[in-house]
Structures are given as structure tokens and as C-alpha cells.
Amino acid sequence: MDPNPPSPFNPRLPGQPPPSGGKSRTRPLLIGCGAAFVLLGIAAVILMAKLPELADWVFERLEQQVMAKLPPDVTPEERQRLDVAFDAAAQAIGENKADPNKAQELNTVLMQLGQPSHQLTREDVIKLLTMLEEVAGKKPGD
Numbered sequence: 001m002d003p004n005p006p007s008p009f010n011p012r013l014p015g016q017p018p019p020s021g022g023k024s025r026t027r028p029l030l031i032g033c034g035a036a037f038v039l040l041g042i043a044a045v046i047l048m049a050k051l052p053e054l055a056d057w058v059f060e061r062l063e064q065q066v067m068a069k070l071p072p073d074v075t076p077e078e079r080q081r082l083d084v085a086f087d088a089a090a091q092a093i094g095e096n097k098a099d100p101n102k103a104q105e106l107n108t109v110l111m112q113l114g115q116p117s118h119q120l121t122r123e124d125v126i127k128l129l130t131m132l133e134e135v136a137g138k139k140p141g142d
Helices: 024-070 075-094 100-113 122-135
Strands: none
Touching: 024 075, 075 122, 100 122
């Protein structure tokens, strides 16, 4: 019995010696990994360059969803304040000026409020306004 049976991924004929490994067998793997690493680096640079635009786009979509679900007891002043707060938070995050912990808290609240079955209340809107303004680096009500 052959002590080195053929691999199903690299079959060889009986009696044929196993292929000898060498630098030439690993070179394509190294080149491929290097190319993938370079592409990931380029993607990271592009993402960082486009972060303000990406943040604006994401916050516009979030604002549209929130505005569509606002309860009727939200005043026009609060609606305007909410619009300004979304813009300021998007700018702070896009310029990497936002506190990461506050941004994470905002993300958690947005995920909770964004549930399709969740009906926004006036208290939810006030909480969201406060968090958006904190992420933007403003004192609530400024």
C-alpha cells in the first residue's frame, strides 16, 4: 500500500513521485495576497476621502425615514431643529469630529427607532434631537 495516497485535489498516478514544492508554487499566492492587500489599501483611502459624502447620504436617508414617522404633536420648531441636528451630526461624523461613544449611542437609538413596528413618540423625538446635537458637539437647544 502506498504510504502517500493521492489527494483528491491533486491526483497523481500510482508510482508517480509526489510533486516537489518550491518557490514557484508559492509565488502566485504571494502575488495574489499582495494585490488584494494593495486593493484594500486603495479602498480604505477612497472611503476616507468620501466619508463626508457617505455620511451626508446616510443621514439624509435616516432623516427621511424619521420625518415620515413623526407624531402629529411635534411642533414645526422641533421639526426644523431636527433637520438642523441631522445636518450637523452628519457633518461632524463626516469630518471625524464626533465622539465615537456618542456616535455609537446614536446608532443604537436610531436602530431602535427605525424598527418598522415602532411608532415614534414626542419623547423619542426629543431623545433623538438631544443625541444628534451631542454628536454634533452642540449643547441641546443651541
